[in-house]
Amino acid sequence: MIKLKNILLEKNDASVDIDRLLWNDQYLDAVAIKFGYNDDFSSLFWHGHYCPILYHCTTPEKYERIKIEGLCPKKENRGVISNRNIGPAIFTCIEEEVPLFKSYYGPVVIEINTKQMKMDGFTPYVEMEPDWARAKKLEFVFHKLGKEDAEASRFVDSSDQNTEGTVIFYECIPTKYLRIAEDF
DSSP states (O other): OOOOOOEEETTTTOOOOOEHHHHHHHHHHHHHTTTTOOHHHHHHHHHHHHOEEEEEOOOHHHHHHHHHHHOOBOOOOSSSTTTTTTBBBEEEBBBBHHHHHHHHHEEEEEEEHHHHHTTOOOOOOEEOOOOOOOHHHHHHHHHTTTTOOGGGGOOOOOSSOOOOTTTEOSSOOOOOGGEEEEEE
């Protein structure tokens, strides 16, 4: 990893311990806040320029229930380590990640119309996978420190099915925002 020990923060004389950023999340949070990091992914997702169409992959058997109930948070195993502490949730992905999600979760691809959700004012709390949220924060801090080569993907173990385009929902998504995606 990066070997720099002390780098001066902009606008003050406090130094940043690079090694500590990598293992101490409270320290990382404090430095990120000093640099102006916006940690509210949910607000950025719904009210920023992001809000892409999302997808959820499942089995035909589970889809029969989803057609009636909508997508509801479930406490199911996802990932070996990083997501084991996430409670009941709905894991969704961006279009580019659908083939990977299909291989793990099933061949039925459900499209989630997040744009219509937003237009209807239904904007439930969402977040990134915890490892990616931390990695994005590290990337932001390192860029502020002038380390442009510190990309978020360097800080995530992708072998645990972590993907940058995963969006986690904690509320049910009604059927009116769901449809089978035939393109995959």
